[in-house]
Amino acid sequence: MSIEKGTLEIKALSKSFIVDGNPLQILNNINIVFPAGAFISIVGSSGCGKTTLLRIMLGLETQYEGDALIDGEKIVGPGLNRGIVFQDHRLLPWLTVGENVAFGLEKLKRKEKKLIVDEHLKLVGLSGFVSAYPSQLSGGMAQRVAIARALASKPEILLMDEPLGALDALTRMYMQKELERIWLFEKISMIMVTHDVEEAIYLSDKVVIMSSRPGIIKKIIDVPLPRPRDRASSAFMQIKAEILKEFHLETEYPFAYAI
Amino acid sequence: MKKWIRFLTIAGLVSMTVAAQAANKPAVIRVGAVGSSGKPFAGGINGIVQDQGLLQQEFKNDGIQIQLTLYKGAGPAVNEALAAGKLDIASIGDLPCVIGRAGGLKTRYILGRDNGVNSYIIAAPQANIHSLRDLKGKRISVSKGTKTHLTLNRLLAQVGLTERDVKLVNLSGADASAALATGSVDAIIGGADRPLVQQGLAVDVYDTRKDPIQNKGRGALLVTEEFAKKYPDIVKRVVKAHIRAAYWASQEKNKEALYAVETKTGSSRQSLVVDLAGQNLKEKYNPTLNASSVASFKDIVDFAFRSKLIRQKFDVDQWFDKSYSEVALKELGLENYWK
Amino acid sequence: MSKSFIKHFQWKDKLLALIVPLLLLILWQSAGPLQLVSELILTPPLTLFHTLADLVGSGELTDNIIVSLQRVVIGFLVGASSGFILGIVMGLSPFLKRTLLPLVKSVQQVPEYAWMPLLIILFSVGELPKIIFIAIGAFYPMVFNTFQGISGVPKNYHELANVYNYKNYRYLTKVIIPGALPSIFTGIRLSLGLSWMFVVGAELFGCDSGIGYMMIWGRQMFQIDLVMSGLVVIGAIGFVLNFILEIIEKRLFSWRRSFEGGIA
Numbered sequence: 120m121s122i123e124k125g126t127l128e129i130k131a132l133s134k135s136f137i138v139d140g141n142p143l144q145i146l147n148n149i150n151i152v153f154p155a156g157a158f159i160s161i162v163g164s165s166g167c168g169k170t171t172l173l174r175i176m177l178g179l180e181t182q183y184e185g186d187a188l189i190d191g192e193k194i195v196g197p198g199l200n201r202g203i204v205f206q207d208h209r210l211l212p213w214l215t216v217g218e219n220v221a222f223g224l225e226k227l228k229r230k231e232k233k234l235i236v237d238e239h240l241k242l243v244g245l246s247g248f249v250s251a252y253p254s255q256l257s258g259g260m261a262q263r264v265a266i267a268r269a270l271a272s273k274p275e276i277l278l279m280d281e282p283l284g285a286l287d288a289l290t291r292m293y294m295q296k297e298l299e300r301i302w303l304f305e306k307i308s309m310i311m312v313t314h315d316v317e318e319a320i321y322l323s324d325k326v327v328i329m330s331s332r333p334g335i336i337k338k339i340i341d342v343p344l345p346r347p348r349d350r351a352s353s354a355f356m357q358i359k360a361e362i363l364k365e366f367h368l369e370t371e372y373p374f375a376y377a378i
Numbered sequence: 379m380k381k382w383i384r385f386l387t388i389a390g391l392v393s394m395t396v397a398a399q400a401a402n403k404p405a406v407i408r409v410g411a412v413g414s415s416g417k418p419f420a421g422g423i424n425g426i427v428q429d430q431g432l433l434q435q436e437f438k439n440d441g442i443q444i445q446l447t448l449y450k451g452a453g454p455a456v457n458e459a460l461a462a463g464k465l466d467i468a469s470i471g472d473l474p475c476v477i478g479r480a481g482g483l484k485t486r487y488i489l490g491r492d493n494g495v496n497s498y499i500i501a502a503p504q505a506n507i508h509s510l511r512d513l514k515g516k517r518i519s520v521s522k523g524t525k526t527h528l529t530l531n532r533l534l535a536q537v538g539l540t541e542r543d544v545k546l547v548n549l550s551g552a553d554a555s556a557a558l559a560t561g562s563v564d565a566i567i568g569g570a571d572r573p574l575v576q577q578g579l580a581v582d583v584y585d586t587r588k589d590p591i592q593n594k595g596r597g598a599l600l601v602t603e604e605f606a607k608k609y610p611d612i613v614k615r616v617v618k619a620h621i622r623a624a625y626w627a628s629q630e631k632n633k634e635a636l637y638a639v640e641t642k643t644g645s646s647r648q649s650l651v652v653d654l655a656g657q658n659l660k661e662k663y664n665p666t667l668n669a670s671s672v673a674s675f676k677d678i679v680d681f682a683f684r685s686k687l688i689r690q691k692f693d694v695d696q697w698f699d700k701s702y703s704e705v706a707l708k709e710l711g712l713e714n715y716w717k
Numbered sequence: 718m719s720k721s722f723i724k725h726f727q728w729k730d731k732l733l734a735l736i737v738p739l740l741l742l743i744l745w746q747s748a749g750p751l752q753l754v755s756e757l758i759l760t761p762p763l764t765l766f767h768t769l770a771d772l773v774g775s776g777e778l779t780d781n782i783i784v785s786l787q788r789v790v791i792g793f794l795v796g797a798s799s800g801f802i803l804g805i806v807m808g809l810s811p812f813l814k815r816t817l818l819p820l821v822k823s824v825q826q827v828p829e830y831a832w833m834p835l836l837i838i839l840f841s842v843g844e845l846p847k848i849i850f851i852a853i854g855a856f857y858p859m860v861f862n863t864f865q866g867i868s869g870v871p872k873n874y875h876e877l878a879n880v881y882n883y884k885n886y887r888y889l890t891k892v893i894i895p896g897a898l899p900s901i902f903t904g905i906r907l908s909l910g911l912s913w914m915f916v917v918g919a920e921l922f923g924c925d926s927g928i929g930y931m932m933i934w935g936r937q938m939f940q941i942d943l944v945m946s947g948l949v950v951i952g953a954i955g956f957v958l959n960f961i962l963e964i965i966e967k968r969l970f971s972w973r974r975s976f977e978g979g980i981a
């Protein structure tokens with residue numbers, strides 16, 4: 120049986136950190152498949168282990184029980200088949216925007232590099248900022264550069280940790296549309312952590328709901344809506360209510376949209 | 379009324395004499411000397427004055443304190459202290475005091491101390507130096523701008539050499555010894571203390587013990603012009619205390635005791651015995667300001683000027699002030715002792 | 718501090734920057750006549766100016782400066798580059814850090830003035846011990862600042878390099894050194910400053926050239942104006958060197974611009 124490129128699989132995964140000398144369980148028995156080409160969002164309250172799960176899939180955390188597989192192989196470390204947009208933008212301050220976007224393209228020739236950089240900066244709407252330094256950008260602009268950098272090295276799977284968290288509402292909606300467009304165009308798998316339930320529904324094929332202490336997968340909700348999606352449609356609202364219900368059960372003060 | 383006038387007159391006279399006395403008597407005499415060995419003891423005549431408490435004795439009844447400061451930085455440090463107005467009386471080597479005077483220090487030369495400070499040239503055994511002539515082309519360590527430097531010039535001249543025929547390396551004390559021991563220099567010109575020779579790490583090449591007095595170093599006793607103007611009588615008595623010490627040191631019978639004093643500066647007895655062997659103590663410790671000392675200092679001034687150690691010459695005759703020593707010698711009945 | 722605030726006070730600052738040194742100069746010149754300090758100890762500025770002019774005229778000063786600068790440059794290059802390499806090595810390898818850092822720190826306890834006699838014993842008199850002495854001065858700020866800079870590169874950046882498969886040389890030159898560069902540059906500045914100070918110490922022993930020697934000679938010969946001239950020259954050259962480094966630094970760290978002006 121062959122596995123399509125871009126498939127991530129987590130099997131019976133548990134993870135604990137040593138805190139003050141004692142093991143503290145963060146993730147407990149996680150089982151999930153991220154099929155190739157799918158857009159999947161993970162929502163869950165702060166501290167439930169979303170970033171930790173992404174880091175495991177990226178290959179930065181290797182100490183855990185259970186299995187994390189990419190295309191059927193055990194993940195042993197980071198690889199260029201996975202791109203990442205970190206929760207902090209993590210641009211290198213001494214490199215220009217263009218150089219940052221080209222960070223994963225070291226092996227290419229200058230001309231090719233420039234082409235890809237230009238293309239991706241255009242994609243995130245920052246064409247004029249090639250030679251600006253990160254310190255001259257707003258938080259949202261920096262986050263967009265980070266997305267461009269992640270996409271530039273053409274990964275099979277793009278992992279994103281709250282990639283649009285720092286954007287204003289309008290830019291955010293625009294970027295959601297752009298992300299969808301990029302996803303449809305590049306045909307890669309995307310896994311996104313977000314606190315914005317509407318964003319998750321708007322973009323995802325499936326929404327994974329996690330709950331905390333220790334982090335488990337509480338529910339996986341399918342979003343079988345046709346694209347582009349209408350946020351005001353009753354089907355949309357219904358799914359949103361379904362997701363929010365999951366949080367009502369455990370949070371005393373439910374947030375309206377953001378979790 | 380008459381009574382009042384008498385009273386006022388007497389009161390006035392009394393207060394005037396009190397004032398005069400106060401003016402003629404400092405609370406403290408600040409004496410500076412070289413103590414480069416780091417031991418709390420000056421060498422030569424100063425050592426004897428210090429050891430026998432001659433200044434304290436002299437001024438005990440006047441309630442004048444003696445404040446002795448020994449300068450590890452040797453001549454240059456004493457000059458700086460003089461310039462800063464920290465000293466009234468200073469004991470210092472011949473070249474440094476010439477340098478100080480030429481540099482504008484307002485001092486008077488009031489007494490000689492030691493006319494026979496010898497220089498010793500030692501060499502590394504493998505350097506193949508047996509005579510002054512062999513120094514040609516060799517690396518010689520010397521403390522530049524000291525009397526030893528002048529002596530080296532004289533010694534080289536004796537065999538028709540100049541400074542340019544050798545390679546001078548400016549080092550002093552322990553650093554010079556270290557340089558010789560490790561072969562960084564071939565020879566050293568320095569003082570009587572030669573631990574390297576005793577350890578067999580160096581050999582004696584030449585010394586000035588048998589040389590004429592011009593080849594030897596001298597010590598000087600200076601007073602600041604300001605102090606001399608204010609307290610001429612005190613200066614005379616300071617000079618007197620030093621002449622007492624010179625008289626004591628000039629006598630053969632005190633030689634053993636002299637070694638004992640000198641070893642307190644950290645010198646080895648052995649090197650002292652060698653240094654003083656066959657020396658005329660009376661000549662060495664002659665404190666008087668005579669034709670020989672004037673000539674010697676004129677010579678130093680010339681050398682220092684030629685070697686660019688000083689920027690201008692000065693009149694040695696003007697600088698010497700015999701008045702104090704003449705009176706003091708007479709008072710001690712020693713006016714003919716050193717003649 | 719906001720920009721307008723700075724602008725508002727600029728002309729006053731400039732005036733102060735002129736008046737204060739001027740007053741000091743006047744005080745300095747009159748210290749002798751006012752009997753505050755003997756002119757023999759504190760050379761008046763006018764005399765100092767004459768001495769400097771004479772020294773320049775005779776070529777003595779230029780010769781000495783060149784000799785000292787040569788020593789400083791070589792000593793600095795040797796000391797700073799070895800400090801740089803050791804700092805990188807210790808910053809990258811925890812094992813070497815554990816073995817070398819205590820050693821470096823304990824050797825640092827040797828007081829500076831104790832080195833020169835030892836170096837003369839080891840390397841004889843001549844240029845070598847002087848260069849090594851200056852190199853020792855240059856070494857410490859460089860090794861510590863480089864080490865600190867490298868250990869201070871945030872874990873985040875290491876992860877990023879890891880994600881993009883940066884290894885060895887590329888990792889070092891593209892991530893680690895640029896990340897440590899501000900600290901490395903602090904090291905360079907301190908290092909150059911110390912080299913320039915250590916040259917005076919180096920020229921104390923077995924030497925007859927250089928600015929340091931000129932000062933020592935001046936002291937020995939009770940020509941304090943020579944000592945002061947030396948101080949002025951050392952100060953001026955130190956100032957120029959620092960100024961050049963600052964310009965380079967500004968160019969190099971243009972990316973830090975808004976860090977400085979930003980929130981502070």
Ligand SMILES: Nc1ncnc2c1ncn2[C@@H]1O[C@H](COP(=O)(O)OP(=O)(O)OP(=O)(O)O)[C@@H](O)[C@H]1O
Binds near residue numbers: 164170
């Ligand atoms: N290296 C670590 N050592 C110890 N504890 C850690 C470590 N990394 C994360 N944790 C803990 O694991 C838990 C989950 O962290 P994680 O960053 O995955 O949460 P998150 O779901 O991404 O939260 P947020 O939404 O706030 O980003 C937290 O309690 C955190 O304190």
Ligand SMILES: [Mg+2]
Binds near residue numbers: 206280
């Ligand atoms: Mg997180």
